[in-house]
Amino acid sequence: MKNDNQFPQWEVFIQTKNGGPFEHQGSLHAADKKMALQNARDLYTRRNEGRSIWVVPTECIAATTADDAADFFDPANDKIYRTPNFYKMPQGTKNL
Amino acid sequence: MTEEEKEKQFQQRIDAGEKIEPRDWMPEAYKQTLFRQISQHAHSEIIGMQPEGNWLLRAPSLRAKKILLAKIQDEAGHGLYLYSAAETFGIDRTEMIAMLHSGKAKYSSIFNYPTLTWADMGAIGWLVDGAAIVNQTMLAKCSYVLYSRAMIRICKEEGFHQRQGYEIIAKMMNGTTAQRNMAQDSLNRWWEPSLMMFGPHDSESTHSKDSMKWKIKVESNDTLRQRFIDRTVEQAHHIGLTIPDKNLKYNKTTMHWETSEINWDEFWSVVKGNGPCNYQRISHHIHYHNEGKWVRDCATAFEKSREKENSSISI
Ligand SMILES: [Fe+2]
Numbered sequence: 191m192k193n194d195n196q197f198p199q200w201e202v203f204i205q206t207k208n209g210g211p212f213e214h215q216g217s218l219h220a221a222d223k224k225m226a227l228q229n230a231r232d233l234y235t236r237r238n239e240g241r242s243i244w245v246v247p248t249e250c251i252a253a254t255t256a257d258d259a260a261d262f263f264d265p266a267n268d269k270i271y272r273t274p275n276f277y278k279m280p281q282g283t284k285n286l
Numbered sequence: 287m288t289e290e291e292k293e294k295q296f297q298q299r300i301d302a303g304e305k306i307e308p309r310d311w312m313p314e315a316y317k318q319t320l321f322r323q324i325s326q327h328a329h330s331e332i333i334g335m336q337p338e339g340n341w342l343l344r345a346p347s348l349r350a351k352k353i354l355l356a357k358i359q360d361e362a363g364h365g366l367y368l369y370s371a372a373e374t375f376g377i378d379r380t381e382m383i384a385m386l387h388s389g390k391a392k393y394s395s396i397f398n399y400p401t402l403t404w405a406d407m408g409a410i411g412w413l414v415d416g417a418a419i420v421n422q423t424m425l426a427k428c429s430y431v432l433y434s435r436a437m438i439r440i441c442k443e444e445g446f447h448q449r450q451g452y453e454i455i456a457k458m459m460n461g462t463t464a465q466r467n468m469a470q471d472s473l474n475r476w477w478e479p480s481l482m483m484f485g486p487h488d489s490e491s492t493h494s495k496d497s498m499k500w501k502i503k504v505e506s507n508d509t510l511r512q513r514f515i516d517r518t519v520e521q522a523h524h525i526g527l528t529i530p531d532k533n534l535k536y537n538k539t540t541m542h543w544e545t546s547e548i549n550w551d552e553f554w555s556v557v558k559g560n561g562p563c564n565y566q567r568i569s570h571h572i573h574y575h576n577e578g579k580w581v582r583d584c585a586t587a588f589e590k591s592r593e594k595e596n597s598s599i600s601i
């Protein structure tokens with residue numbers, strides 16, 4: 191069965207509400223974009239869980255891992271001045 | 287970092303309740319255990335469509351047929367979520383299907399029993415999906431994030447599976463004597479196999495200790511089985527069914543229902559391939575898998591030809 195063809199893999203992202211983010215749901219196999227969208231509908235939205243679907247070939251996704259997380263996200267570690275609470279406001283300041 | 291240090295760090299992450307993502311480092315044995323478990327779970331969902339498919343064209347009403355069809359479709363979905371999770375260990379679907387066909391990968395033995403009457407559609411939903419829910423609710427807390435996510439999704443869908451099954455049985459218990467007998471007969475045949483679904487006793491289970499250490503499972507086979515027994519006995523009594531076990535009794539101190547020892551010889555015999563339907567289930571799968579090959583080939587050829595067209599246009 192070596193040459194048995196199970197189609198390339200796709201990752202599925204679904205928007206559940208208008209204006210909401212597209213969230214990763216899982217993956218599936220399909221021969222082309224159209225089949226990937228139809229399979230995503232049948233697999234991930236059988237109970238009306240979505241209003242819009244993205245499918246992306248799995249091989250197109252680049253990702254970090256937990257192992258390189260420490261180094262990779264290091265640049266943000268010492269920059270608390272990026273958050274509002276870093277700043278001292280004069281007592282009594284309003285709406286700021 | 288040495289292998290040992292990595293393993294120690296991995297265990298610390300597990301103990302701290304962290305989830306493991308597919309690209310994270312993990313011990314070889316953790317991978318193997320998970321791959322075996324998830325792929326067998328996937329095969330169970332897929333093979334599990336057969337006993338119910340057997341009654342699809344003989345459902346007693348349009349309502350019953352629509353419900354059964356939707357349930358079977360859900361099971362196909364469950365199988366696909368799980369194949370995707372298993373694939374993250376670098377073994378593709380073609381190989382997994384080959385393992386199923388060669389017998390190298392197992393699936394839940396419960397699906398090697400035949401569905402003889404319509405009441406069995408009730409018993410499967412109520413008992414088999416009921417047992418699966420107890421197990422899957424626990425697995426939703428699994429340390430491997432793709433398994434746990436698949437379980438959360440599956441548990442949401444299972445809700446109606448068990449209820450539709452119990453509804454079928456309850457309806458029959460409200461019917462004629464013949465219907466009531468049919469419901470009781472179905473429970474008599476499915477009761478013990480469904481208790482076996484939780485696997486051997488903790489003391490006999492080879493993989494249990496590691497699985498608990500790695501939080502692949504967070505509760506033991508016997509704990510889960512007891513939870514299922516307690517729920518199910520009361521549901522059976524509620525509609526006038528008798529649990530087919532002479533030794534069944536309620537222990538007031540432990541507040542649990544006690545049952546006879548399970549026939550483990552039968553369990554192992556079915557696991558080894560000697561159940562009433564083992565041969566039928568696999569040959570059916572092989573047959574239809576091979577029959578579908580031309581469809582898969584056509585879809586691939588179509589996409590290839592379109593790729594060529596598209597690229598020639600852009601030049
Ligand atoms: Fe299922």
Ligand SMILES: [Fe+2]
Pocket residue numbers: 361415418444447
């Ligand atoms: Fe189910």
